[in-house]
Amino acid sequence: MKTANDILPERSQSIRSTGCSGDGSGIKCESESVSGAISQRACVYCGARVVLNPITDAFHIVHGPIGCASYTWDIRGSLSSGEEGYRNSYSTDLREKDVIFGGEKKLAAAIDEVMETHSPKVIFIYATCIVGVIGDDVDAVCRQASEKYNIKVIPVKSSGFSGTKKTGYKMACHAIMDLIEPEEAVEKVDGVNILGDFNLAGEMWIMKSYLRRIGVNVVSHFTGDATVDNLREAPKAKLNLVQCAGSMTYLAKKLEETYDIPFIKVSFFGVTDTSDSLMRIAYATGDKDVIARAKAFTQEESNRVLPLLEKYKKNLGGKKASIYVGGGFKAISLIRQFNEFGMKTVMVGSQTGSKDDYELIGNLVDEDAVILDDANPAELEKFMREKGADILVGGVKERPLAYKLGVAFCDHNHERKHPLAGYEGALNFASEINLSMNSPVWTTIGGAEDV
Amino acid sequence: MLNYTSKEVAERSALRINPAKTCQPVGAMYAALGVYGCMPHSHGSQGCCSYHRTFLTRHFKDPAIAASSSFTEGASVFGGGSNLKTAMRNIFDIYDPKIIAVHTTCLSETIGDDLNAYITDYESKIPEGKYVVHTNTPSYVGSHITGYSNMIAGFIKYLSENTGKKNGKMALIPGFVNPGDMREMKRIAKLMGVDYTMLPDTSGVMDAPMTTHYEMYPKGGTTVEEIQDLGNCEMSLALGEIACDMPADVLEKKCKVPYETLALPIGVEYTDKYIMALNEFSKTEVPYALEEERGQLMDIMLDSNQYSNGKTCAIYGDPDTVLGITQLACEIGMVPKYVITGTPGSLFEKRANAILEKFGIEGSTVKANSDLFEMHQWIKNDPVDVMIGGSYGKAIARAEDIPLVRAGFPILDRYVHSYMPIVGYKGAMRLVELILTAIMDRMDRDCADEDFEVVM
Numbered sequence: 073m074k075t076a077n078d079i080l081p082e083r084s085q086s087i088r089s090t091g092c093s094g095d096g097s098g099i100k101c102e103s104e105s106v107s108g109a110i111s112q113r114a115c116v117y118c119g120a121r122v123v124l125n126p127i128t129d130a131f132h133i134v135h136g137p138i139g140c141a142s143y144t145w146d147i148r149g150s151l152s153s154g155e156e157g158y159r160n161s162y163s164t165d166l167r168e169k170d171v172i173f174g175g176e177k178k179l180a181a182a183i184d185e186v187m188e189t190h191s192p193k194v195i196f197i198y199a200t201c202i203v204g205v206i207g208d209d210v211d212a213v214c215r216q217a218s219e220k221y222n223i224k225v226i227p228v229k230s231s232g233f234s235g236t237k238k239t240g241y242k243m244a245c246h247a248i249m250d251l252i253e254p255e256e257a258v259e260k261v262d263g264v265n266i267l268g269d270f271n272l273a274g275e276m277w278i279m280k281s282y283l284r285r286i287g288v289n290v291v292s293h294f295t296g297d298a299t300v301d302n303l304r305e306a307p308k309a310k311l312n313l314v315q316c317a318g319s320m321t322y323l324a325k326k327l328e329e330t331y332d333i334p335f336i337k338v339s340f341f342g343v344t345d346t347s348d349s350l351m352r353i354a355y356a357t358g359d360k361d362v363i364a365r366a367k368a369f370t371q372e373e374s375n376r377v378l379p380l381l382e383k384y385k386k387n388l389g390g391k392k393a394s395i396y397v398g399g400g401f402k403a404i405s406l407i408r409q410f411n412e413f414g415m416k417t418v419m420v421g422s423q424t425g426s427k428d429d430y431e432l433i434g435n436l437v438d439e440d441a442v443i444l445d446d447a448n449p450a451e452l453e454k455f456m457r458e459k460g461a462d463i464l465v466g467g468v469k470e471r472p473l474a475y476k477l478g479v480a481f482c483d484h485n486h487e488r489k490h491p492l493a494g495y496e497g498a499l500n501f502a503s504e505i506n507l508s509m510n511s512p513v514w515t516t517i518g519g520a521e522d523v
Numbered sequence: 524m525l526n527y528t529s530k531e532v533a534e535r536s537a538l539r540i541n542p543a544k545t546c547q548p549v550g551a552m553y554a555a556l557g558v559y560g561c562m563p564h565s566h567g568s569q570g571c572c573s574y575h576r577t578f579l580t581r582h583f584k585d586p587a588i589a590a591s592s593s594f595t596e597g598a599s600v601f602g603g604g605s606n607l608k609t610a611m612r613n614i615f616d617i618y619d620p621k622i623i624a625v626h627t628t629c630l631s632e633t634i635g636d637d638l639n640a641y642i643t644d645y646e647s648k649i650p651e652g653k654y655v656v657h658t659n660t661p662s663y664v665g666s667h668i669t670g671y672s673n674m675i676a677g678f679i680k681y682l683s684e685n686t687g688k689k690n691g692k693m694a695l696i697p698g699f700v701n702p703g704d705m706r707e708m709k710r711i712a713k714l715m716g717v718d719y720t721m722l723p724d725t726s727g728v729m730d731a732p733m734t735t736h737y738e739m740y741p742k743g744g745t746t747v748e749e750i751q752d753l754g755n756c757e758m759s760l761a762l763g764e765i766a767c768d769m770p771a772d773v774l775e776k777k778c779k780v781p782y783e784t785l786a787l788p789i790g791v792e793y794t795d796k797y798i799m800a801l802n803e804f805s806k807t808e809v810p811y812a813l814e815e816e817r818g819q820l821m822d823i824m825l826d827s828n829q830y831s832n833g834k835t836c837a838i839y840g841d842p843d844t845v846l847g848i849t850q851l852a853c854e855i856g857m858v859p860k861y862v863i864t865g866t867p868g869s870l871f872e873k874r875a876n877a878i879l880e881k882f883g884i885e886g887s888t889v890k891a892n893s894d895l896f897e898m899h900q901w902i903k904n905d906p907v908d909v910m911i912g913g914s915y916g917k918a919i920a921r922a923e924d925i926p927l928v929r930a931g932f933p934i935l936d937r938y939v940h941s942y943m944p945i946v947g948y949k950g951a952m953r954l955v956e957l958i959l960t961a962i963m964d965r966m967d968r969d970c971a972d973e974d975f976e977v978v979m
Contacts, residue, residue: 082613105593106593107609109591142542143577179537233567233568233596476585476586
């Protein structure tokens with residue numbers, strides 16, 4: 073039997089496994105997956121859903137057969153400070169007769185049934201794979217429902233096949249632009265919007281608390297712990313902070329075009345990136361007081377946290393890390409964090425990283441590190457073994473793979489149970505990877521070093 | 524907190540809220556993982572495959588492999604034939620499975636992809652000694668249980684042959700259950716001296732041991748040769764009427780293998796029936812080991828009956844599993860007040876009502892094609908003592924402060940469950956223990972200090 077040492081020829085362009093120029097320009101990314109590959113990627117619908125789902129008081133109706141609704145039911149890990157309705161699953165559960173005769177009537181009836189018992193401010197209608205194929209005019213149904221109930225009923229065109237997960241992010245951004253469209257001219261207020269944090273394990277709350285500490289007012293936040301009313305305030309802000317660049321840069325650009333709000337990319341993963349980001353935000357406000365407070369705050373927090381992190385270094389230093397996450401920007405933050413711990417990143421990949429991301433990654437890691445786009449489990453296994461990785465940072469599908477290999481694991485995706493953002497997050501992250509790599513269970517299992 | 528359910532039950536005809544089912548393809552994928560050296564293949568958009576793998580991984584806490592045709596706009600217009608061809612070539616080239624099991628999705632079904640034609644066209648290019656099978660799993664028909672049945676039937680249709688020479692074996696077709704259950708069914712068959720082939724068999728695949736090596740094709744699973752040889756079996760036993768009757772019927776029609784359909788062997792009576800069917804086949808006397816287990820179960824049921832007697836419960840999940848648990852609950856004197864499945868089909872209601880009638884229980888609500896929101900509304904109007912089902916019931920359990928016993932699929936928030944059986948006498952002991960512990964923990968939590976007892 074062949075071993076996983078073979079790589080699909082079509083895939084070789086998406087992997088950089090030997091030292092190259094380091095400019096990353098060679099890697100093939102932002103393209104469709106190869107048919108037949110065991111991709112770890114999801115689809116357009118998934119991209120749209122993960123971005124919009126955290127809006128806590130919106131109703132999300134999935135128009136299509138039941139699967140798409142059931143697989144995305146309350147799995148995001150986005151926390152809410154108020155409404156919990158978004159954690160239910162609503163769908164039209166299309167059946168054979170709907171596929172034959174069309175699902176428009178059922179969709180309209182489903183909206184009616186929501187409106188009979190609830191009074192949502194907005195309903196998102198996700199049009200999944202077959203909706204376009206069977207000829208449903210979702211736009212028309214949404215328009216009629218909007219008029220009938222005088223609320224926004226927003227279609228989200230998310231046929232799985234119509235691009236990659238990134239296309240879905242874009243569709244979600246269109247829906248958000250539609251949602252926040254102001255009825256009158258916008259009066260600016262001092263303050264920023266946070267884009268691209270989904271409040272997993274309460275991370276949005278951490279970011280907001282930091283900004284409060286340095287005297288920066290947060291106007292609205294996309295989309296972690298968001299409410300419809302709060303999102304509608306967004307055009308008033310003077311600056312946008314983009315945390316998850318992969319999903320939200322597009323929205324930031326739209327907001328800049330439409331409401332003249334400039335944006336900066338920030339990252340709250342790791343001590344260095346958190347401090348850097350807070351300082352850049354402070355400078356962007358141009359407010360001397362804010363700058364002084366930011367200096368003091370970042371200094372104070374670094375002084376508090378770095379000595380604590382130092383304690384982990386003796387356990388973590390010299391270990392080899394591998395990374396496989398959704399977006400390229402997160403991968404970059406993770407490499408920097410591993411550097412802070414004295415760890416070396418030997419393999420790094422993402423599902424949807426861009427050329428720019430991979431270029432930066434190429435500059436951050438050693439010449440012999442493996443960089444891959446849209447990898448499959450066999451590739452992950454091959455390179456983790458080859459490079460002798462001690463830990464993998466990834467999501468739900470990577471966890472059992474790492475454990476089967478006897479490699480430690482940390483979830484940096486929907487299943488994280490502790491916040492990993494900010495100074496607290498840096499400590500949690502160090503603690504988690506330390507626990508995973510140095511868990512007593514390895515002693516029981518034994519032989520893990522053989523890997 | 525998570526309490527968004529209103530007490531007033533409003534008629535719904537279009538809106539599904541909090542489903543108690545999912546779509547066909549994930550069932551097909553699970554069945555295909557129960558074949559050794561098999562690469563399940565999802566013929567549709569990439570997200571389907573990714574979601575199914577994630578869903579199975581979350582339940583089993585084990586890797587679930589599968590490939591995807593990765594449909595693009597082009598494929599959705601011109602058909603997915605070329606995607607499938609490329610996929611088959613790539614999969615055999617690089618992942619080198621013994622067999623590829625293709626299932627369709629709502630998309631490939633709706634655009635009318637003809638899988639028979641695609642695979643026939645490709646036949647000459649399938650490497651020597653390798654196989655491709657397929658089944659149609661339109662997501663808008665039935666549920667994941669239907670997809671599971673269809674995939675099993677797909678394997679049989681493509682591979683099983685009646686060579687005219689009987690092999691003396693019994694074919695065992697298990698319902699949609701955990702690898703731990705499949706192991707228990709096999710253990711009992713072995714004890715009964717029955718030579719069998721089980722299809723599918725996810726034990727050793729979805730409960731594979733940790734070895735420090737990643738096995739794309741773990742040791743478990745029915746082999747292709749065994750599936751071919753199913754056609755020479757003396758008879759087959761379908762364990763779970765709703766999931767398994769159809770594939771057993773397909774095997775009879777194709778290879779003239781007669782079959783008998785039983786309920787999933789959960790609880791005393793259904794396990795007895797399973798053992799009697801095995802006994803009839805092998806003529807082996809029931810060994811003391813099994814008699815002893817049954818006797819122990821009787822002993823447990825008697826010892827503890829004061830705590831289970833008269834307790835009301837809501838049972839939800841997959842149809843065969845729910846029917847089995849309903850039977851067991853009645854056997855220990857409980858009153859199943861709400862018995863639901865998300866899977867459509869009137870047979871479920873007929874069977875569930877028959878169980879309740881047999882035990883003289885009146886006033887219960889039984890419903891197929893239901894959902895957890897509806898069940899929650901009933902519970903709000905008239906609560907129960909215990910809920911039994913998968914993880915998605917936990918929001919209801921919390922809102923109504925009802926103890927939840929996790930059994931069935933999916934269980935996303937606990938460990939070990941997929942290794943432990945709920946079938947057979949041993950499985951019944953485990954279920955009884957889970958139910959009693961839930962009830963008695965609650966008594967301990969809620970009772971007054973003076974009623975708090977160390978001996979119960």
